[in-house]
Amino acid sequence: MDMSSIASRLGLSGSRPVVRKAAELRRLCDVTFDSSVLGIGEVCKAIICLEIAASKFQVIFDRAEAVRMSGMSEKAYIRSFNALQNGLGVKTTLDARELGIQFGCVRLIPFVQKGLSLYKERFLAALPPSRRASTDFGRPVFTAAAFYLCAKRHKLKVDKLKLIDLCGTSSSEFTTVSTSMADLCFDVLGIAKEKKDAKSIKGNRELLDVLPSKRKHDDDSDSSGESSGDDQDELDLPTYKRHKKMEKEAYNDWKSSVLSSNKQTKPDPAKPRKQAQLNFKKKPSDMALEVSSAAN
Numbered sequence: 001m002d003m004s005s006i007a008s009r010l011g012l013s014g015s016r017p018v019v020r021k022a023a024e025l026r027r028l029c030d031v032t033f034d035s036s037v038l039g040i041g042e043v044c045k046a047i048i049c050l051e052i053a054a055s056k057f058q059v060i061f062d063r064a065e066a067v068r069m070s071g072m073s074e075k076a077y078i079r080s081f082n083a084l085q086n087g088l089g090v091k092t093t094l095d096a097r098e099l100g101i102q103f104g105c106v107r108l109i110p111f112v113q114k115g116l117s118l119y120k121e122r123f124l125a126a127l128p129p130s131r132r133a134s135t136d137f138g139r140p141v142f143t144a145a146a147f148y149l150c151a152k153r154h155k156l157k158v159d160k161l162k163l164i165d166l167c168g169t170s171s172s173e174f175t176t177v178s179t180s181m182a183d184l185c186f187d188v189l190g191i192a193k194e195k196k197d198a199k200s201i202k203g204n205r206e207l208l209d210v211l212p213s214k215r216k217h218d219d220d221s222d223s224s225g226e227s228s229g230d231d232q233d234e235l236d237l238p239t240y241k242r243h244k245k246m247e248k249e250a251y252n253d254w255k256s257s258v259l260s261s262n263k264q265t266k267p268d269p270a271k272p273r274k275q276a277q278l279n280f281k282k283k284p285s286d287m288a289l290e291v292s293s294a295a296n
Helices: 003-009 016-032 042-056 063-070 074-088 096-103 106-126 140-153 160-167 171-184 202-210 212-224 229-236 239-265 284-295
Strands: none
Touching: 003 016, 003 042, 003 063, 016 042, 016 074, 042 063, 042 074, 063 074, 096 106, 096 140, 096 160, 106 140, 106 171, 140 160, 140 171, 160 171
């Protein structure tokens, strides 16, 4: 398939510099090494060259459509992309300043740079000395993840899918790097989540009104201003634990009532007991009455 036809299907027909650069990368790939050894077909090679050229000229590239056209899975496509990129010796760079200008968040640039430098220091400190030299932080996914976390921290809306397409990575890898950055640099890139009071949320008012114990507790606190610690602990318990506690209290009340009734009906041990006499001998008159009744 021709490079121009593939570019038109990917929406890059209007970007002639991108198409020319992709054709140049394809010729360089044919001269440098055999891509079939890596398991990369001709169509997939042309698509990857278009993506490398698009990232070089900062043109948005549709990664999902490219994966569909290549006939590969997303993981296999990314593996082929990295192999071809390393074979050509081309590295895509993504600067925080370019991201800030493109997304209209110029004030985030110093925060992104600070978060990246802090993440590198803490990540390298956690690694053994033998692995520090092989660590590469020049990949665009690190800059994109730091930019995304800074935007969320400062409550700015950023298109996550567009950011993933710009850095040329998968959504799973982007999520992994973002989680790692948020864990190591929570003081700079993390987002503090405060637990809100249920009464302050409008949607939870109906749920609170359904619970009579909660409503009664609120009314008592409004009228008197004071509540006992036991009632507060009981209200803080989950619903199933509260029901379990109520059942246990009901069982204890029943048990105490049964024991008290047994104590009241229990005979006095001081009084001597009399054994009842059983008479197994019947009188002849009684036997005659039984025979006559049976005959009737």
